[in-house]
Amino acid sequence: MNLEDRCTESVYDTGRSVGSHRCCRKGILEYEGKKYCKLHYPPNVKLKDEERNKKWEEKWKQEQEEWKKEDNQRKLILMIKKLKKYDLSDFEKIKKLSDKC
Numbered sequence: 001m002n003l004e005d006r007c008t009e010s011v012y013d014t015g016r017s018v019g020s021h022r023c024c025r026k027g028i029l030e031y032e033g034k035k036y037c038k039l040h041y042p043p044n045v046k047l048k049d050e051e052r053n054k055k056w057e058e059k060w061k062q063e064q065e066e067w068k069k070e071d072n073q074r075k076l077i078l079m080i081k082k083l084k085k086y087d088l089s090d091f092e093k094i095k096k097l098s099d100k101c
């Protein structure tokens with residue numbers, strides 16, 4: 001295959017060797033005068049990036065919810081500890097109870 005027929009994108013090598021090489025796929029799509037394979041075609045890359053960002057956003061939101069839950073649990077425990085003199089072993093019991101809710 002001629003180099004001109006190949007995708008223009010450089011791919012970073014993973015593993016032991018550090019460096020990059022030209023993508024070995026055939027450039028079937030053209031963007032701004034350059035040839036790209038389906039995987040590296042800029043509009044496709046952009047789409048993938050957006051997908052990834054969306055996933056991260058969802059993960060972040062989920063984590064924040066978890067944090068809120070943890071925080072509430074801690075507040076609850078402190079409150080109970082103040083009311084009655086429970087020790088730390090009750091933490092697990094309370095955690096289990098609130099998980100059921």
Ligand SMILES: [Zn+2]
Pocket residue numbers: 007008009023024025036037038039040
């Ligand atoms: Zn490529």
